[in-house]
Amino acid sequence: MSGSGAENRAASATPRPSPSRHGSFRTTVVQILSVFGGQIGATALGLAANVWA
DSSP states (O other): OHHHHHHHHHHHHSOOOOHHHHHHHHHHHHHHHHHHHHHHHHHHHHHHHHHHO
16 A cells, blocks of 8 residues: 555655646746846937937
């Protein structure tokens, strides 16, 4: 009986691509892109302010 329990534990320990994990990865990518976009937007605003000044 302990052998089957170890097999079940190994099966549950193996990482399987689940929709929730894919969704979290997608939100992480969106967050990174939004951060980079915010930095680019701030730099563009700073350059525009320097040009207009």
